[in-house]
Amino acid sequence: MFLQKVYVLDMRAQQLLRPLACRSLATSHPRAEIKAAAEEEFRTLEIGRKKRERFTAKTFKPATMLPPRYKQQKTDQDWGSVWPAARTFHPATVPFPVRQGYPASGQPTPDKWANAELMKIPNFLHLTPPVIKRQCEALKKFCTPWPAGLETTAKQEKHFPVTVSKSSYLHSSPTIRDPKARIVTLKVHLRSLDLDYHGRDKLLRLVGERYDADTDYLTLVADRCPLSQQNYDYCQYLLTVLYNESMKTEPWEHEKELVDLEKYVWEGSPSQAAAQNVVTARGISDAEELLKEYGQVVTDLHNEGEDEATVLRYQESVMKLLGLTDPQDTATASEPKYIQGEVC
Incomplete structure (x- = not known):
């Protein structure tokens, strides 16, 4: 029994000392290797200039350049x-x-x-x-052949007076719809709508700044609907409504006075009546020609504004209508003319 207890104590002691022995071996092994390596090497003292090893320098050859391609072309x-x-x-x-x-x-x-x-x-x-x-x-x-009868711009405007334009956009993104792709622009010449003076005047008042007087183009832009087809239909509807409304004559429009007109109209004006009375009193033979010329001059004076050219034309027309002579011409005719020292 006593021997068994001694054996058990001996085994426990070995188990406790074994980790310490392994740790000491693990820590002492690298030091032993360093010490052995230090004993093998011996540092020598070198006195004098160290000999340099000879080496041959590399020679860099330029790369072979091919001749230009154009020399090989036919x-x-x-x-x-x-x-x-x-x-x-x-x-x-x-x-x-x-x-x-x-x-x-x-x-x-x-x-x-x-x-x-x-x-x-x-x-x-x-x-x-x-x-x-x-x-x-x-x-x-x-391609398809060009349609016959559309060789000139005038023929194209006659048969196709309305121009519709829109844009398509391509993006490298998940969305395939651009907000600007829905915008539709419709252009039409106002002269192609065959409007009378009343209809033209009313249409210009309805469209406002959408009409360009220099190019005679009426431009309608639609971008309210999400699809371009919807905006195109809206442009067609808007053009139809504008045309129909301009052709209508409301009862209150008969009460319009001369100051309400877009431009000055000489026909039916007090100026025409006064000029007609003057021509009738004088009994002029070419009265129609004088009245036509005078009416055109007065119309240009009101619509184009007063400048030196329009005022001069108005002066000449009034003097012709009243049968007067230019005072400057009278003064010039009364002055003596000197020709080679003689008075004529």
Whole structure:
């Protein structure tokens, strides 16, 4: 029994001492290796200049440069295959001399080699006449002949007076709809609507700034609906409503006075009545011609404004209508004329 207890105590002691022994071996092993390596090496003292090892320097040979491509090109080559698309200028490919840039004092214009000016600007070497002809021939099968009877712009405006334009946009994004793609613009010449004076005057008052007097274009822009087709239908509806409303004559429109008109109208005005009375009292034979000329001058004076030309024309027309002579002409005629020292 006593021996069994001693054996158990001995086993417990070995179990307790085993981790300590492993730790001491693990910590002492690297030091032992360092000490052994230090004993093997012996530092020697070198006195004098250290000898340098001789080495041969490498010789750099320049890379073999191939000759420019244009020297291998044939005169009857297909230039569309050499320069098929738009690209930066390359001097080794272009077979003809090109110069571009600001020359230095006493020096010629820089040539095409290493010329940044030629590389910055766009070139059209891919759009030569043979290439354009080839592309047109390829696209001809997708085209239809031009309609007969629409050879001139006047005929096109006569048969198709309304012009509708819209834009489509392409984005590299998850959405395929652009807000600006719904905008529809409708243009039409006002003279193609066949309106009388009343209808034209009323339509111009309804559209306001949408009419351009210089080009005679009425422009309607629709962007309220989410789809372009809806905006197109709205433009058609708006043009129809404007035309129908301008052709209507309301009862209150008969109460319009001369000051309410867009332009001065001489027919039926007090000026026409006064001029007619003057012509009748004088008994002029060419009264219609005088009245027509006087009416045109008065209309231009009111509509175009007063300037030196319109006032002078108005003066001459009034004097013709009243049968008066120009005071300046009378004074000039009364002055004596001297011809070669004699009084005539």
